[in-house]
Amino acid sequence: MTARIIDGKAVAAGLRQRIAARVAGLGYRPGLRVVRVGDDPASGVYVRNKDKAAKEVGFDSATIALPAETTEAELLAVVAQLNADPAVDGILVQLPLPPQIRAEVVISAVAPEKDADGFHPLNAGRLASGQAGLVPCTPKGVMHLLAASGAVLPGARAVVLGRSNIVGRPMAQLLLAADCTVTIVHSRTRDLPAECRRAEILVAAVGRAEMVRGDWIAEGATVIDVGINRLADGRLVGDVAYAEAAARAEAISPVPGGVGPMTIACLLENTLDAAIARRAPRGG
């Protein structure tokens, strides 16, 4: 078997087009502010791509670049200003942050209704309890990819490899909400290959280059690779050994060109949803 490729670039382009059409009908431009601290080169690329994508769909987008020495208090002051700014609908603080700043403190300081990343504990709690809220962009993007691939989710055995707050845990919640039977596996799981082989849907989000080998994949599985790992020779690879896995899977998302572009498209979707919810006239 050679797997079908789940083309994240194409699915993301379609989503961005639908977002642009919705924005054109709004009568205002949703405001997105991306805060970057320091000069991590990869973060620089991601932040530029977010700003470009946001402008292309018609958002009022700007990046706030702060020096690497910024203190936690200074960053919290910037976040407070953005929380109070009525023109701002979505706020995102690019990760990773320098070591003097606690990411969890900053994430909790973003107004939950402007939390374009969906990382705030209130939004995490809403997701865990089945309530509507802003959902982390990468797992949301995976759900879009699964829908585009035609995977049948209700009743499917889904295995999520990785338990981070940003990907693994919300991913498991979204799959559960879609009626999958969900298992989270991680570095302390006994016999990881056997657990992964049980998956009809396998989402790899462990952050280790090509850790998932071909014989970890059940024949006919759908494999979504969330990993983005830069090798010493400059190549970008996922958490899945792609060629080996593609020989057994029915469908697989590549790296690059799979989940990455969806993360940015879902950031736009979250910001648009936040703008509509925030600006909707209230009343009874």
Ligand SMILES: Nc1nc2c(c(=O)[nH]1)N[C@@H](CN(C=O)c1ccc(C(=O)N[C@@H](CCC(=O)O)C(=O)O)cc1)CN2
């Ligand atoms: N505040 C946040 N910080 C970070 C997030 C996040 O969702 N919110 N996720 C990652 C980085 N990230 C977005 O910020 C991101 C990573 C990768 C891509 C992407 O499109 N990758 C391309 C390849 C790009 C390359 O060549 O380097 C792909 O996979 O095709 C988009 C967004 C950590 N920080």
